[in-house]
Amino acid sequence: MKVLTVPLELRQELSLEPEYAMGYQIGRAKIPSGRIVRGYILNSSIFVSISDVEQAKQDTNVRLLLGLGLISAELNVALKSVRETEKADVIELERRPVSSLKGVRTVKSAELRNFSARLEEVLAGRTGAAKDAPITSTERNEIFRRFSHFKNDFRVTSSRGLSAGTFATTGVDAIHVKTGMDAVHRYALPDKRPANQRFSIAPPESTPLQRGIAQPAYGETGGGIEVIFVDGSPDNTVTGPVEIPER
Amino acid sequence: MKTVHLNDRWKEILAQMPESGMGYQLIDVEFRSGRILAGLTVVNGEECQSDVEFDPNEIVDVRLHR
Numbered sequence: 001m002k003v004l005t006v007p008l009e010l011r012q013e014l015s016l017e018p019e020y021a022m023g024y025q026i027g028r029a030k031i032p033s034g035r036i037v038r039g040y041i042l043n044s045s046i047f048v049s050i051s052d053v054e055q056a057k058q059d060t061n062v063r064l065l066l067g068l069g070l071i072s073a074e075l076n077v078a079l080k081s082v083r084e085t086e087k088a089d090v091i092e093l094e095r096r097p098v099s100s101l102k103g104v105r106t107v108k109s110a111e112l113r114n115f116s117a118r119l120e121e122v123l124a125g126r127t128g129a130a131k132d133a134p135i136t137s138t139e140r141n142e143i144f145r146r147f148s149h150f151k152n153d154f155r156v157t158s159s160r161g162l163s164a165g166t167f168a169t170t171g172v173d174a175i176h177v178k179t180g181m182d183a184v185h186r187y188a189l190p191d192k193r194p195a196n197q198r199f200s201i202a203p204p205e206s207t208p209l210q211r212g213i214a215q216p217a218y219g220e221t222g223g224g225i226e227v228i229f230v231d232g233s234p235d236n237t238v239t240g241p242v243e244i245p246e247r
Numbered sequence: 248m249k250t251v252h253l254n255d256r257w258k259e260i261l262a263q264m265p266e267s268g269m270g271y272q273l274i275d276v277e278f279r280s281g282r283i284l285a286g287l288t289v290v291n292g293e294e295c296q297s298d299v300e301f302d303p304n305e306i307v308d309v310r311l312h313r
Contacts, residue, residue, distance in 0.1 A: 146269065147269060148269075148291070149270070149291070150270075150291045153270070153291065154261070154262045154292040154293070155262065155266065163262050164263070164265065165265025165266055166265075167266045167268055167269040167270070168269065169269070183269075187268065187269045188268065189268065189269060189270060189271065190268075190271055190288045190296070191270065191271065191290045191294075195269070195270065214268070214269075217268070226268070228265070228266075
């Protein structure tokens with residue numbers, strides 16, 4: 001199964017377009033090989049070819065995997081067998097014929113946030129820790145956050161960069177962190193004082209990065225997305241900290 | 248659990264070493280006597296958490312815990 005990540009500039013355009021059904025759009029994407037492929041677009045951020053979904057459905061083991069809950073079983077199966085990711089260059093959406101619509105249900109924003117977070121997990125390389133993940137790279141205009149108990153966080157250099165091997169999280173995942181204690185729980189931190197100093201990191205495109213999920217540790221459940229800036233982040237890419245509530 | 252403050256020298260060295268998680272590192276500390284304390288958690292490169300007290304001035308080396 002191959003999943004294409006949708007470039008950030010395209011995501012913004014797609015998010016303004018109607019869905020084909022709940023949680024997804026259908027479109028044709030030009031893949032890196034130059035081929036045009038028809039597929040599902042999930043959360044305006046990832047593209048899965050329909051033929052790959054059909055193929056995955058034949059795999060009994062894949063069928064047994066747990067569901068995401070909000071999207072159709074076919075897409076669910078597809079996401080659980082993600083093996084590699086590439087970028088889609090161009091996507092042209094298909095409109096769903098109005099006659100094919102059978103009904104409408106209101107989706108709570110909390111459900112959508114949860115769905116989005118699960119998709120981020122998929123993009124983060126399933127459920128493993130960042131240290132065990134392959135080295136990938138940042139996308140253009142991607143934002144990251146780092147939570148610390150310290151205003152003078154020792155990983156932030158005097159020239160406002162990050163030193164090599166520094167942990168952070170994605171901007172999307174950080175939406176879930178409203179307080180310093182949220183960060184302690186979500187990123188399984190050993191220091192039980194609130195990590196209520198929030199730094200923002202805006203690295204250039206293609207900065208080396210490992211993406212994963214914070215594993216349970218120190219009596220915390222973890223589960224947040226963690227990233228490692230393998231070579232750090234260049235000068236003048238870190239701002240803050242902004243102080244958030246402790247609890 | 249006690250917190251021992253490491254000297255600035257070690258903080259600078261730890262800042263150049265990879266983290267084990269957001270804001271902390273797991274380290275082994277070697278003392279002048281040859282004794283080694285392994286698997287200590289150090290936060291922000293300066294606050295080292297340990298079950299036993301030690302004199303930070305007696306440290307001769309710190310390295311990441313494997």
